[in-house]
Amino acid sequence: MTSTIGTANTPLNHELTRRGLDLVLAGTTDMADAPLRVPLDYYRDDKLAEIEESNVLRRTPLPVMATAQIPNNHDYVVREVLGDSLLITRDREGVAHVLLNYCRHRGAMPACGSGNSRRFTCPYHSWVYDNAGKLKGVPGKEGFDDLDRDQYGLVELPSVERYGFVWAVLTADASLDLDAHLGPMGPELAQWNYQDYGYHDERFLESDVSWKGGLEAFAEGYHFPFVHGESVIGQNTVANTHVYDQFGSHHRIGFPFNWIKDLEGTEPADNWDPRQQMGVIYWIYPNLILANSPVGVEVIDILPVKSATKCKVRHSWMATYPATTDEQRAMYDEIFAQVHAAVRDEDFAMLPQCGEGVRRGQHDHMLIGRNEIGVQNMIKVLADKIGIALS
Ligand code: FES
């Protein structure tokens, strides 16, 4: 099999479908040049996890919120990212803000949950902030002399909203260059119009596995028949077969559905749209998976929790066409329940075993196959950033 790496990426059109069909008919997959050996410390070393957090995760633009989750002015959501409480808002001009949800008086949290509000009142002494983070009110202000309210707003993190997500760097004085970060992945993402999707729902889970190991489960189809054999993923897709394309550090994988074979001998037409013929999954370095299906997208972000081998998964789902009726909402509920069950009861039922394997194993390295090219890419990109040598 010829690897496609190093050649120009195939656009999201019938050429991609053609590549998927050819692989399925030939019974093979895109592959890396060689297997990759990865030292167990890559997954289990807490010192390395600290370096990752300070040098990578707190310095790289992270997609902290989908545009569709805060569609209207004054919408807000509070979420935790790497232990930080973030208040993510849309102000009266429609501009999104990512604010540290810690009061400038003595640190209590002015906001919680989600909703629509112009003001947030800290529960401790009732300092009031607007949804751009500006301090607007201080009870008993004579106690604070001539407090300059402009100097005491909520701390704002660098952020930008594009391609259907609000991206933020978790370090307040850092710079953010999204174009440099995404490179060719920017225009690729733009094709999906995620900003027009309908946000549906989200679930969280914690698991005793490295955040990297968790993400890797979404970068190969090698495990599909074994882990997902009883569910729709295993039943709809062709095992151990994928089209792989690299976009800068990031990648795209197309997992052909079984019905792609029906295209054999036909000429490209509307039904050759790759979005109908394969599950298109992106990895956006460092921590985002976008798993597209013909009806919507799973937005999965995974981050470490205090240890190299413990992670938190945020799994949300957005519909290509926002629901307008109760029937549609009920159908989306069912789809999300099904895909979440696959993640929770299949992938994350298996993954803690890998966590245990890296914590307790006394072998030297893991061996990542040529057919696991997406996993190899994730490891190579991150290992390079944190200075780990691979062979
Ligand atoms: S801590 Fe927020 S008002 Fe005192």
Ligand SMILES: [Fe+2]
């Ligand atoms: Fe899986």
